[in-house]
Amino acid sequence: MPDSVTLSHVAREAGVSPSTVSRVINGTARVAPEKERAVYEAIRRLGYRPNLFAQGLARGKSMSVGVMTQDVASPYYSEVIKGIEQGLDGSPYYPIFASGHWRPDTEREAFKVLSGRKIDALIVMGGLLPDAELLEMAAHLPTVVIGRVVPGLERDCLYADQVQGAYEATRHLIELGHRRIAHIAGPLYQQDARERLEGYRRALTDANLNFDPRLVVEGDYHEPSGLMAVEALLSRGALFTAIFSSNDQMAYGARLALYRRGIQVPGEISLVGFDDVPISSYTTPPLTTVAQPTLEFGREAAKAILAKLEGRPYTLPLLANRLIIRESTALLRQGVR
Template sequence: MPDSVTLSHVAREAGVSPSTVSRVINGTARVAPEKERAVYEAIRRLGYQPNLIAQGLAKGKSMSVGVITQDVASPYYGEVIKGVEEGLSGSPYYPVFASGHWRPDAEREAFKVLNGRKIDGLIVMGGLLPDDELRALAGGLPTVVLGRTVPGLEPDCLTVDHVQGAYEATRHLIDLGHRRIAHIAGPLYQQDARDRLEGYRRALADANLNFDPRLVVEGDYHEPSGLMAVEALLARGALFTAIFSSNDQMAYGARLALYRRGIQVPGEVSLVGFDDLPGSSYTTPPLTTVAQPSLEFGREAARAILSKLEGRPYAFAPLANRLVVRESTALLRQGVR
């Protein structure tokens, strides 16, 4: 069984000394290529799994990367987390997750818990920690930031253009003939929600359409707030033929509210989301949305933190949103609403 295989077994199988096996695994000295290949072949055949944690502790490392997410239950963050796990797979490092819950005090507590485990590096996903606190963290620990740009840490920050993504979503609806377009905004204390609102407003302005604050309702990125936003729009008598939702989850709630009112999508109201969650292609009808490269976000974050931990240079690969058109949007029908 692999659990009973020792370094000595590997050495005997490879025809080398135990010290050579140790040097190959730990990378502590150069080994002839043929011996290195023999060791790796023996490891593969025997299923040997070195105790990476013990090796790390011997070097003063925990071999772990702390990841502060905001909501582990969120489908969006779940995709990013999956990308981080994939990116770290095959490396000697493993991720340790903690939630910040979009509260600076909770984020500080999450970091305190992670730091207590002597993490070797840190990935921060979004959050509301002040920039100066993030700069201080990065000064003492290899750090990568996702979803926001921190002045002074720009090379270590990865985000996408939320303004442009929202602009394209709104422009898509305008190109279909819609002029009364409602917007379900995300929580406006978050930068991405403000950016998406800005993209919506810019698209309206470029089409010479007036911005109507009565067509904007703030949600919280969860499904119930999308449902309540549509109910609020209808209760105030707002006229609209399309909705741009700041994320897919609120679009799901909006779709349910429209269904309960007997309003057809896209026959009477077209609907666009943002994120392209895995379930968005299976809604009824399948949701037009702005796809975020969430898996790639996580993989890039892992690649960056590994490079920092190993002292290698790196630069983030450029990532961009893209509009995915499905059946929830259609040309405006004359006489509708």
């Protein structure tokens, strides 16, 4: 079994000394190319797994990358996490996760936990920590930020245009003939929720449609708040033929509320979400949504961190959201609502 294979086994297989194998694995000294190839071939054949902890001690590193997320149970964050794991796969580094739960005090505690593990680098996903504190972190650790732009750290931030994504979602509904479009906003203390509301408003303005604050209900990015938002709209007698939800999870709640009222989607109400989490293509009906490059966020952040740790240049790519049209939106039917 690979777990029982030792460095000495690799040395015998490669026809070199154990110290040569150690130098190749730890990169502590130059080794002749033919010997290096023989060691790597022996590692591959035997399935040898180096002791990363001991390897890290030899290098003065923990061989770990701290990841500050907000909610590991969130479908959005779980996809980004998957991308980080994929990006680190094959490297000697492993991720350590801690959740901030969208509270600055909890985020600080999460960072303390990660720092206590002597992490070698840091990936920050969203959050509410002040920019100055993130800049301070980045001054001491290789850092990449996902989902927000930190002034002074722009080259190390991965971000897709939330305003444009929301604009495209709302414009799609307008092009289908909808004029009374409700918006279930995310929690407006978060930057991305405010930007999606802004994109919604801009699309209305560009189509010469009035913004009606009575058609906007603030949720919290979880399914129950989407359900309650629709109940609030219907109970106040709001007239609308479409809903743009600031994320997919709230769109699921909205769909349930409409179903319970006997309101057909998309026959009577068209529905658009945001994020394109994996389940959205399997809802009834499949959800039209704005796809965020979640896996790419994670992969590119991991690649950038590895480049920083290895002293290599790396430029983060510009990533874009895109509208995915499925079966939850349709042309406005005359006489509906």
